[in-house]
Amino acid sequence: MADPVTHPVLQLSGIRKSYGSGETETEILHGIDLRLERGEFAALIGPSGSGKSTLLNLIGLLDRPSGGQLFIDGQETGQLDDTGLTRLRGQRIGFVFQHHHLIPAFTALENVAMPLLVARGRPDADMFAQAGRLLDQVGLAERKQNLANQLSGGQQQRVAIARALAMSPSLVLADEPTGNLDTHSADDVFALLREVNTRLNTTFLIVTHDRRLAARCDRIIEMVDGDIVADDRVHDKLPA
């Protein structure tokens, strides 16, 4: 397997995505090139309908591009079948969605342990210990045994972040993670993402509408109509 240290976490070249076929075929992404290095904290902005979610789903291996190449930790993904994509996704990528998407039948602790359970097949003490530590880190030590719908929106999003980190992924994809939260909670959640990035050197790609939050990222990638139109480094913290 490719060595994650010598390869970029993510590399896209000429990624295209079309929906429909024949007469009704519409191209949503027109050849995206993008590279994310390890530890980057990047915002993806752009008007609604510009293709941000579509791109995130492709990067997250939930969908397949119509053209171009996609590398995760140096591994080309075009040749993988569904099982291969699923495995790579489970191991390397964490998701945080706008509507937090916890599984209501499970407690906060079980939700965080879920990616480990899915990967290992059976519960074990270690995965709950790890899930417990993650919940401690996102400030929900007291809420471990609560069912998902017994938590506030901000709390649920913290659980979702803890869950995204459970497999120690190389890349966390967050699609409008603060879109459903009030300003105060949004700030907290964003700060949490930033803290994880600093502490664990996990790479983040965060879709947001909020320019104020985007400005607190290291890099702002802007999309319009399925093309990347701007890619700015806000801080020169990273090696050029």
Next chain:
Amino acid sequence: MKSWMPFEWIAAIRFLREGRMQSLLIIVGVGVGVAVIVFMSALLSGLQANLVKRTLSSQAHIVLLPPEEIARPQSPAAGIALRLQKQAQRLRSIDQWQQIQARLEGLPNIAAISPMASGPAFVVRGDANKAITLLGIDPVRYSGVIALPERMVAGQLRVGAGEAVIGIELAKDLGADIGDKIRVTTAGDATETFTVTGLFDLGNKGVNARNVYVSLRSAQSLLDLVGGVSSIDISLHDIDEAERLASKIAAETGLTADSWIKTNAQFVTALTSQRVSSNVIRFFIGLSVAFGIASVLVVSVIQRAREIGILRAMGASQGQMLRIFLLQGGIVGFFGSLLGSGLAWTFLMLWRLMARNPDGTPMFIIGVDPWLVAIAAGGASLVGILAALLPARRAARLDPVVAIRG
């Protein structure tokens, strides 16, 4: 979370528990279906076993008779067309019946063999004169074929020299009781006087009015069959094998071998068609149970699309999603069958209380066979899994992108 349970089991159980009302309703639905199937099966097999037992209480499973005489065409001059007519059968002995009996004894599945000399006769007592069937038996051997000792209502089954055992109907007709004398006359004008030693009730009015049991030797001399027997009665361990075994014996010995299945062909056909129609009913109940489970799971897959999408995003494979939903079908089927067996058991207890003969004894005994419960549980779980196949495939093939966005 139970640590020994695989992820798929944990998720399946949680999903069912969370959809409390839905799960409960479908388990009750499955339970009612299973209850009807189990109750019907128990009732039917109890009823049929009872009918067969009653039918066979006064009949041998196989009766061997001398070969039928070949029907010969009558003189062509006598009629316009050639007519085949069955000859009236004279009372004949089975040739070398001792050897045949010895051969039969070596066959598997044979419970008892009873040679007998029997034929028509008249019984006279005072003014009363009745046509009867005289049966000369060895009481020990005969008891292995017909449970006559259990059916004695007065006196005992004793047929020594000059002793006879008669049915309760005949006793009534003749006004005879234990210790009374009766005179038996045959067509050949042989006559012997017997003392009545016992009265039987074989549960069949005709048999109770007609059968007169005497010793083999007495019947042989009265019927002019000295040293011979007119038939051999056989009882089997497995009565369903009667027809097959009868054909085999007929082929080997050249005798006529009538199985109870052939003798009671209409009755057996009625039993078979009863079983067939009950199987059809059971099949359709099973089918509607399967559709019930499938429809609940189809709805559940749609309701859980988002959760399925998240699980897929977290690395759950299509196979894992498939198994989660197959298991839900199986679990619903299993618990439904337990509930159903419990319900069926309750129905049967109620049936036992209510279905009684006029004298208050149970009409017939039926019980829930533990095997039937085990088969119902296994069958319902399997039906559940099969019913879940379609919804589970839908869950596995759900596009996670669509599921998460929706």
